[in-house]
Amino acid sequence: MEIKRKLYDKLLEWKETTKGTKALLIEGARRVGKSTIASFFGQNEYKSYILIDFNKANKSIKEAFDNLNDLDVFYQKLSLEMNVRLYKRESLIIFDEIQKFPKAREAVKYLVEDGRYDIIETGSLISIKENVSNITIPSEERKINMYPVDFEEFMVYMGEELLLEYIKDCYYKKIPLEQKMHLKAMYLFKEYMLVGGMPQALKVYKENNKDFFLADIEKRDILNLYRDDIKKAAKKYNSKVSAIFENIPGFLSNSSKRIVLTKVSNNDSFAIYDEPLYWLGDSKICNLCYRCTDPNVGLALTKDDSYVKCYMGDTGLLVSLAFSDNELANNQLYKNIMQDKFSLNKGMLYENVIAQMLISLGKQLYYYTHYDDISHRNDMEIDFLLSNDSKINYKIFPLEVKSSKNYQALSLNKFKNIYSTRIGMPYIIHPKSLMFKDDILCIPPYMLYAAFN
DSSP: OOOOOTHHHHHHHHHHHHTTSSEEEEEOSTTSSHHHHHHHHHHHHSSEEEEEETTTOOHHHHHHTTOOSOHHHHHHHHHHHHTOOOOTTTEEEEEETGGGOHHHHHHHHHHHHHOSSEEEEEESSTTSGGGTTTSOOOSSEEEEEOOSOOHHHHHHHTTOHHHHHHHHHHHHHTOOOOHHHHHHHHHHHHHHHHHOSOHHHHHHHHHTTSOHHHHHHHHHHHHHHHHHHHHHHOTTTHHHHHHHHHTHHHHHHSTTOBOOGGGTOSSOOGGGGHHHHHHHHHTTSEEEEEEESOTTSOGGGGEEEEEEEEEESOHHHHHHHHSOHHHHHTSHHHHHHHTTOOOTTHHHHHHHHHHHHHHHTTOOOEEEEEEETTTTEEEEEESEEEEOOOSSSOOEEEEEEOOSSSOOOHHHHHHHHHTGGGBSOOEEEOSSOOEEETTEEEEOGGGHHHHHO
8 A cells, every 4th residue: 555645636636727938847855756756746747757857867868968959859859768757748757756857847847838748757866955955946946845754644554544634523613532532543653753754764663563663764774875975965064964963862861852962062153053044954864943032023023043952854764863773673662652551752842743743734843942041941842833924814823742641731732821812722732632721722743734734
C-alpha cells in the first residue's frame, strides 16, 4: 500500500488551473517523497511522462540543454534517450533533483513558453545560494513545499481513517474522545512521533510488524545523507552547519529550547552562525522558530533573528539523532516512551513534533519570552505564537506544549491577561483529553490538525 499524500491534490489543482502556463517546483528535504509523488502523478494523469534524474542523467541529456533554439530537436533527444513517446499537451516532463543541474531550471522559462508539455521540477537545497547564484530564476514557475508524512497521512496509512474522522468530529463539537479511543489515538500519536514521517522509514515500520529498530536503520541512512549534503553544499561554513546539526538534541534538551552557542563554540558570536542557521532552514532539514518581541503587532514585524529555536524537520529523525543505535537496539527506550515511563527528553520530542505539524500546516514558527529585570529571569515563555494574518481583526493564538499530565500554566495565564484583547484562543497541547481550563482550550496533540487546518 502506497502512502497517500495530500500534496497530490495540489498537483491536480496546478494542472487544471495553469494548463501548461507555469511549471511546478516541488521543494523539500531529501527523502520526503518528491520524486515518488511526481512519478505517480505522471503515471496517473498523463498519457506518458519522462523523469530525468540529474543525479544520474547522462552527458547526452545534459548537452541537450546547451541549445534551446530548436526545441523540436531538444524534445526529440529527450524522447529518444528516455525511450518514451511524448504527446503534445498530454505528456509530463519531470526534472528530478534539479539543484544538481541549474541549467535545466533556467531552461524552464523557454519550455513553458513553448507550451508543448507540462513541466514539474523536484529538488532539495533549491533555495541555497550556491545553487541559484549564476542562473535566472524562471518567473514561469509555481513553487510548493513538500514535508514529511504528516499525522493525518500517517493515520490513513495505518488504516485509521474512521478514528481520524472521529477525532475531527470531537474537536469541532469541543468534546473529548471516549477514553478508550483517546488512549488509542495517543498511542498512534506516539508511534508517529517516534517513527516520524520519512516515507521509507514508515514503510519499513509498517511492513515489518511495527519494528522500531528497522525503521531506525532507515532513518540513520537519511541522517548520513544529510551529513553528506552539509559537507558538499555548505562549503563556506560546513563545519558550523555540522556543529549546529549535531547539537540539535542538546539545544532542545535545555529549558529554553533555543540555540546556546557555548554548546557549539566558546568563542564565536551569534552573527557567525547566521548563515549556517539559514542554510539548515532553507534546506528544510530543520524548522527555525524565531522570537517575537511584541505580540501586539504582526509577528514577522518584531522577529528577533538572534533568538532562534532550531527544530528537526522530522521528529523521527530527531529520535535517531538524539540516541545511539545501541540505546535503541533492544527497543526498551521505545517501549518506555510508548508506556509513558520515560521522562528524559520527552518534552523535547513533543515540542519538536508540534513544530513539525505546524510547519506542515503552512504556519510560520514564532515564540515569545519576557525577561524580568527584577528577578533576572524570564517570567513568561510561550512555546509557539500563531496569528490569523488578518489586517482588520488581528488575533494571536498562543500555544504551550506539555508532555506531562501534571503541569501549570503560569506563563500562559499571565500572557493571556496582558494581551487579552489580541488573543483569539489560548491553547495547551497536552497528553490528556480535550478540556477547558481557565478559558484555555487544552487539547491532545492528535487534535492539532483539526484545530489549525
